[in-house]
Amino acid sequence: MRLIQRYILSEFLKLLAIALGAFIALFMMVDLFENIDLLMKHSVPLSHSVRFFAWKLPFILGQVFPIAVLVASLVSLGLLSKHGEITAIKAGGVRLLRAVTPLLLAGLAISVLVILMNEYVTPVALKKTDSFRQQWFGVQGGSFGKEGVWVRTGRGIFNVRQVDLGRDRLYGLTLYEIEKPFAVKERIYSRSVVWKGDKWVADEAIVWRFKDGEVKREEALSLEINEFIRPEDLPNVENLQKNMSLNELRGYVRSLDADGYDSSKYRIDLYGKIAFPLVNFVMLLMGIPFALKTGRHSGIATGVGLSVVIAFSYWIVYAVTRSLGLNALIPPLVAAAFPDVLFFAIGALMFGYVRE
Incomplete structure (x- = not known):
């Protein structure tokens, strides 16, 4: 046998x-x-x-x-x-x-x-x-972790909790505008932003401006955000999620659930x-x-x-x-x-x- x-x-x-x-x-x-x-x-x-x-x-x-x-x-x-x-x-x-x-x-x-x-x-x-593509092809780079996507752009650094490619919408956006030397000039947060025409429009955004050691906080029902990423670059950002291990993805799902985002996908x-x-x-x-x-x-x-x-x-x-x-x-x-x-x-x- x-x-x-x-x-x-x-x-x-x-x-x-x-x-x-x-x-x-x-x-x-x-x-x-x-x-x-x-x-x-x-x-x-x-x-x-x-x-x-x-x-x-x-x-x-x-x-x-x-x-x-x-x-x-x-x-x-x-x-x-x-x-x-x-x-x-x-x-x-x-x-x-x-x-x-x-x-x-x-x-x-x-x-x-x-x-x-x-x-x-x-x-x-x-x-x-991905690092190779960034180094040789100039592809949009970033990282994906429990807090979502982190990407550096010409304007600064932004973090997105969730990306919806079908509707050109970002959820849980935090944008840090950086000036030289490395210092945060402005921080923008919105739970949801959508691409309209040639710009991003945020719903109920909060803006923090940092100047001379002081912080100024403003709230807006609608805010236009320009020059940080275009919709055609979103697939590269979304693909970062595919690089996650089982444990990393599990942590990301738990983080989305804890913050009230839809984690079904x-x-x-x-x-x-x-x-x-x-x-x-x-x-x-x-x-x-x-x-x-x-x-x-x-x-x-x-x-x-x-x-x-x-x-x-x-x-x-x-x-x-x-x-x-x-x-x-x-x-x-x-x-x-x-x-x-x-x-x-x-x-x-x-x-x-x-x-x-």
């Missing part, structure tokens, strides 16, 4: 390595074509360019692992079925469920590995890519940091019965074709539930976990129809 299990696992791992290599190469090629003009325009040295793409590897691994796992399971077991090895295993009195148990354990191990990588490696690597991302890595196990649970059911008709083409269909189906369900969650039509936990639960149930149900 152990010899059979090791053999099946080794065939799966071989194809997993090939699939990972292929998908990573594909991602890298697309990324290279997207960035090559910028790299050449700014005369980035080759060694720096290589590091720039290397820092993206952890993120890419986390994205391609599920489809690679699915392809590897379908193709490896499909080839075993096609060559009659699955039939021989059953003829020897070995239960298929026991024979493929190491694959399921491998799926769980990969899920845990991706969770740990996303917590301790990917955030650090993504921050390095970030809760979906928070739960997704666990739900998405678990897709690796779910894809194995889906792939194994599919491969065993197709029998001698299986092969590389069949396995890859089924992988595309299953992955695309998962993506549709994921996109729909996420959209429903972002629009507050379903709870954040349901939005993040439902695709996994649905495909887990389908995979478990299909296992019942596999002939032992």
